[in-house]
């Protein structure tokens with residue numbers, strides 16, 4: 028099966044009351060761990076590549092690794108640009124075979140965001156590529172940009188219909204209190220489900236995307252802290268909230284930090300227990316296995332997309 032765009036995947040997810048996991052990929056072991064879990068559980072997958080991942084791994088390598096995953100798994104897989112920062116980046120990804128792109132104009136004015144997003148849609152749609160836009164601004168760190176809590180802003184439901192109709196986007200990322208990274212809440216976690224409800228009412232049948240949706244799995248944070256790390260106060264989105272979102276209009280749930288934590292915690296533990304090891308396969312194999320198990324847990328217990336491939 029070739030790479031697919033997100034159209035059918037989101038329609039089925041919306042109608043079926045589940046969500047697709049959109050996992051950030053940076054190297055072979057991460058891709059393998061995610062895809063092995065997806066294969067075992069017959070789950071559709073979105074593999075997403077950020078600007079940082081493109082710079083780190085080289086887009087050609089990532090594209091070829093995803094092609095290998097496709098060949099080995101036979102799963103429906105979307106190759107998606109995460110947080111596209113310009114029209115040119117989106118064009119470059121579309122030209123190299125991505126089937127979905129995000130254009131993130133959330134830092135622009137409403138009018139500028141519409142104009143940029145529409146420009147990308149007009150280029151992408153004739154080429155069979157789906158487009159994700161964003162309204163509202165998440166706090167946290169993504170690539171080199173750090174958005175402080177004060178500069179973040181919730182999505183305004185009264186803007187969404189105009190944004191979607193004027194741009195023609197296929198899905199919309201909204202800000203309801205999630206944030207990027209491993210430190211999402213200072214106190215009790217709270218999400219604005221009232222905003223999600225209002226947005227869904229204004230856009231019936233339309234797929235919503237949740238960024239910054241890692242749970243920051245406590246088991247991995249504890250392991251990192253136990254083996255020489257220092258992450259006091261790390262906290263993610265509780266799984267019951269993510270399950271609630273997955274049952275609603277949210278069709279895509281973005282997960283990166285949980286992959287990083289699983290990999291890093293496992294490698295730290297490995298070196299604490301085997302300080303003399305220097306063969307990368309010895310520590311990357313358990314890290315890949317930890318990613319596989321964590322993704323399997325997300326698919327079955329959070330997203331509900333097992334058996335939907």
Ligand code: G3H
Nearest residue numbers: 077079080169170207283
């Ligand atoms: O939303 C951002 C993702 O976590 C990607 O992070 O830009 O450091 O690859 P990155």
Ligand code: 13P
Nearest residue numbers: 208238239240241283284
């Ligand atoms: P997390 O940092 O919560 O994993 O979010 C990732 C994300 O939104 C990627 O776009």
Ligand code: ZN
Nearest residue numbers: 207238239281
């Ligand atoms: Zn994001």
